Amino acid sequence: MPGKRRAAIQWEEASPSAPSPATNLVGCFDPLDGTVLEAGERIVACLACGTGYHKTSWEFLAAHNAGACCNCRHTSELTYIVLGQEAASAPVDARGGxxxxxxxxxxxxxxxxxxxxxxxxxxxxxxxxxxxxxxxxxxxxxxxxxxxxxxxxxxxxxxxxxxxxxxxxxxxxxxxxxxxxxxxxxxxxxxxxxxxxxxx
Ligand SMILES: [Zn+2]
Known part of the structure; x- marks a missing residue:
C-alpha cells in the first residue's frame, strides 16, 4: 500500500458543510470558499466523506493540497455529480435529513x-x-x-x-x-x- 500523502494544508475543524444533514448536497457549503452548492451545478464530491466542492475549488485542492479533501483529508476518492434541480425544493424529512x-x-x-x-x-x-x-x-x-x-x-x-x-x-x-x-x-x-x- 502506498504511503498516505499528507495534505499540505491542514484544516483544524470540519468544514461548514460537514454537519449538514441534507440528503444531498444542494445548499451545502463548499468548504473551501464557503459558498453554496447550487441545484444544477456539476460538482465534485468526496466519496469518503460526502463533502461537495465547486469544480474550481477542487482544482485548487488538486494543485495546492495534494488532491486531498479538506474535510476528511483523503485523496482521489471522487465522483462528479450534477446536483438535482428538484432537490432544492424537496422537503427535508422530519428527522432533519x-x-x-x-x-x-x-x-x-x-x-x-x-x-x-x-x-x-x-x-x-x-x-x-x-x-x-x-x-x-x-x-x-x-x-x-x-x-x-x-x-x-x-x-x-x-x-x-x-x-x-x-x-x-x-x-x-x-x-x-x-x-x-x-x-x-x-x-x-x-x-x-x-x-x-x-x-x-
Ligand atoms: Zn472527504
Whole structure:
C-alpha cells in the first residue's frame, strides 16, 4: 500500500458543510470558499466523506493540497455529480435529513447521512473485507451495510477502533450510498471520521 500523502494544508475543524444533514448536497457549503452548492451545478464530491466542492475549488485542492479533501483529508476518492434541480425544493424529512433503513432506496447515488443500529459484523475470510451490517440476515452480503476494505482497516486501527465493536451501537454515517449489482446497498466509509457513534 502506498504511503498516505499528507495534505499540505491542514484544516483544524470540519468544514461548514460537514454537519449538514441534507440528503444531498444542494445548499451545502463548499468548504473551501464557503459558498453554496447550487441545484444544477456539476460538482465534485468526496466519496469518503460526502463533502461537495465547486469544480474550481477542487482544482485548487488538486494543485495546492495534494488532491486531498479538506474535510476528511483523503485523496482521489471522487465522483462528479450534477446536483438535482428538484432537490432544492424537496422537503427535508422530519428527522432533519438523517436517513433510516427504510429511506435508503430513495437516495441511491447521493451523499447521505444514515443512522441505524449495527446488527452484526463480518470479515470475509477470502479478502479481509469488513462488513458492518444493519440488517438481520445470515447472508453476509444481503441488506444495507458499511464495507471497509482490508487495505483501509488500518485507519480504524490507527485510532484504536475495532470495527467489530460497532455491533449493538447506533451509528451515524456520512457517505455516498450505492447499490452494488452484486453486494447491494452499501456505503464505503474510508475513515472512522465519517462514522459517529450516537448510542452505545
Ligand atoms: Zn472527504
Amino acid at each position: 438523517v436517513l433510516k433503513l427504510e429511506d435508503l432506496r430513495n437516495h441511491l447515488n447521493k451523499a447521505v447521512v444514515f443512522e441505524g443500529r449495527v446488527i452484526s459484523h463480518h470479515v470475509s475470510r477470502a479478502t479481509g473485507t469488513h462488513f458492518i451490517k444493519f440488517h438481520q440476515d445470515s447472508n453476509p452480503f444481503k441488506g444495507f451495510k458499511l464495507v471497509v476494505f482490508a487495505s483501509e482497516v488500518v485507519r480504524w486501527e490507527q485510532q484504536g477502533i475495532d470495527p467489530a465493536a460497532y455491533v449493538g451501537q447506533t451509528l451515524q454515517v456520512r457517505g455516498l450510498l450505492k447499490d452494488h449489482p452484486r453486494y447491494g446497498l452499501e456505503i464505503l466509509p474510508k475513515s472512522p471520521a465519517s462514522i459517529r457513534v450516537v448510542q452505545t
